[in-house]
Amino acid sequence: MESKVSNLPSPSVRKISQNTSDAIVVGAGIIGLAAAYALLDAGNSVRIVEQFSPGAGQSTRTGGGIRVAHGSEVNAQLTQLSLPTWLNFEKQFDIDPHYQETGHLFLSSKNTKSLATQANLLNSLGAHCAVLSNEELCMRWPSLGSTDFEVGNYCKTGGYLNHHRVVAGFVQKVQAGGAHFEFNTRVEGILQDDGRVTGVRTSAGLFTGETVVNAAGPNAGVISLLAGLRIPFVSRRHELLILEQTAQVPESVPWLIDIDHQVHMRPDGSGRALVGGFLGQNDPTNPDRYDKSVSKNWSTAVRAQAAQSFHLTRPDSAVLRGWAGLYPGTVDYLPVLERSIPGLVTAAGFSGTGLMHAPAVGQIVADLVRDGNTSAVDISPLASTRFDGEQKPSDSTGF
Numbered sequence: 001m002e003s004k005v006s007n008l009p010s011p012s013v014r015k016i017s018q019n020t021s022d023a024i025v026v027g028a029g030i031i032g033l034a035a036a037y038a039l040l041d042a043g044n045s046v047r048i049v050e051q052f053s054p055g056a057g058q059s060t061r062t063g064g065g066i067r068v069a070h071g072s073e074v075n076a077q078l079t080q081l082s083l084p085t086w087l088n089f090e091k092q093f094d095i096d097p098h099y100q101e102t103g104h105l106f107l108s109s110k111n112t113k114s115l116a117t118q119a120n121l122l123n124s125l126g127a128h129c130a131v132l133s134n135e136e137l138c139m140r141w142p143s144l145g146s147t148d149f150e151v152g153n154y155c156k157t158g159g160y161l162n163h164h165r166v167v168a169g170f171v172q173k174v175q176a177g178g179a180h181f182e183f184n185t186r187v188e189g190i191l192q193d194d195g196r197v198t199g200v201r202t203s204a205g206l207f208t209g210e211t212v213v214n215a216a217g218p219n220a221g222v223i224s225l226l227a228g229l230r231i232p233f234v235s236r237r238h239e240l241l242i243l244e245q246t247a248q249v250p251e252s253v254p255w256l257i258d259i260d261h262q263v264h265m266r267p268d269g270s271g272r273a274l275v276g277g278f279l280g281q282n283d284p285t286n287p288d289r290y291d292k293s294v295s296k297n298w299s300t301a302v303r304a305q306a307a308q309s310f311h312l313t314r315p316d317s318a319v320l321r322g323w324a325g326l327y328p329g330t331v332d333y334l335p336v337l338e339r340s341i342p343g344l345v346t347a348a349g350f351s352g353t354g355l356m357h358a359p360a361v362g363q364i365v366a367d368l369v370r371d372g373n374t375s376a377v378d379i380s381p382l383a384s385t386r387f388d389g390e391q392k393p394s395d396s397t398g399f
């Protein structure tokens with residue numbers, strides 16, 4: 001599927017009046033930037049209101065992962081729609097995102113049934129996932145040594161890229177397309193008239209627009225509440241480590257994901273490895289107050305588990321650096337993507353998939369602004385009305 005987003009015309013095409021625009025995007029993370037990009041491409045004037053600076057939130061705290069394998073159909077489709085942008089990013093955005101196509105491998109001994117379901121889903125969508133036995137795993141990646149995994153789902157498409165370069169690419173294009181950035185400006189209220197959202201009240205004054213897009217990441221719940229909506233957004237703290245060259249992880253090894261122990265690792269260039277995982281801890285976190293550094297206990301535990309699961313690093317592999325951030329999610333781990341009320345589109349709660357899905361989400365936001373719906377992907381599972389009834393986790397792979 002080809003992304004509809006194309007090259008933007010010159011800035012002079014889109015004049016923005018001082019306080020009014022067709023669309024106001026709240027948040028200049030990867031979701032807000034991709035939405036702004038697609039909105040400009042569809043002929044809208046766009047204002048982006050960001051409390052800090054572009055990419056200052058979670059979008060530059062990621063592992064850079066792009067993967068086709070997911071536990072839900074809608075997530076798998078969002079990746080399919082986004083892939084052409086990642087594969088052609090340099091051509092489209094004039095910045096090399098340093099995309100490395102490692103592929104990815106979900107591994108399990110205890111949850112083989114859920115991997116079988118995942119493989120059927122992916123193959124039904126044409127995403128080509130190979131189901132490998134323990135013997136095949138050991139033959140294909142001898143460097144993994146003799147693993148205990150009974151089964152592995154291997155997708156050779158996907159890998160990782162540099163999120164700073166991706167954010168820079170979007171910012172550059174959005175600026176060139178004539179979007180008006182309001183940096184260091186905080187949205188503090190939502191303007192409404194007769195049940196329709198008409199703009200935002202900010203620390204720098206009022207801005208009006210036909211549509212407001214809530215792309216506030218972990219703070220999306222606050223913006224929803226300002227509009228009178230109660231959507232159960234939940235942020236979960238997540239940590240990552242880069243292990244030093246001594247680990248000697250070969251580039252030929254794919255991104256490895258052990259779903260039994262909730263740990264993952266991938267090569268990170270020059271023999272380094274990136275290691276992460278919840279390790280079963282997945283508690284809701286206050287987005288305004290969380291520790292951005294890696295905890296000592298988690299660092300010890302994740303290195304021990306990665307060594308045990310993948311046999312490529314050691315429990316005492318040296319740590320080059322590490323950081324923590326938030327998966328900006330919801331109670332069921334799926335995002336909310338909808339026109340919530342007239343004049344308000346919500347695009348938030350992307351958990352561990354916001355970077356990889358941003359191009360598709362941008363395109364869908366532009367459709368929602370124009371038509372109130374989209375034909376790109378069936379996004380009915382992402383409507384916030386799903387929280388009205390009993391809640392069941394819908395994509396709980398945790399990654």
Ligand SMILES: Cc1cc2nc3c(=O)[nH]c(=O)nc-3n(C[C@H](O)[C@H](O)[C@H](O)COP(=O)(O)OP(=O)(O)OC[C@H]3O[C@@H](n4cnc5c(N)ncnc54)[C@H](O)[C@@H]3O)c2cc1C
Pocket residue numbers: 026027028029030031032049050051052053054055056057058059060061062063064065066185186187188215216217218219220238239240323324325326327328347348349350351352353354355356357
């Ligand atoms: C450790 C870690 C690893 C991850 N790995 C991956 C990965 O490999 N692949 C992947 O696809 N995803 C990954 N993610 C998830 C990814 O980071 C998020 O899904 C994505 O960044 C969400 O983008 P966003 O634009 O919604 O949020 P953000 O990037 O947080 O952007 C929201 C923006 O809104 C602004 N804002 C908030 N409130 C207001 C307000 N009131 N007024 C004005 N501005 C406001 C914020 O300042 C922020 O800049 C990872 C996350 C973490 C923490």
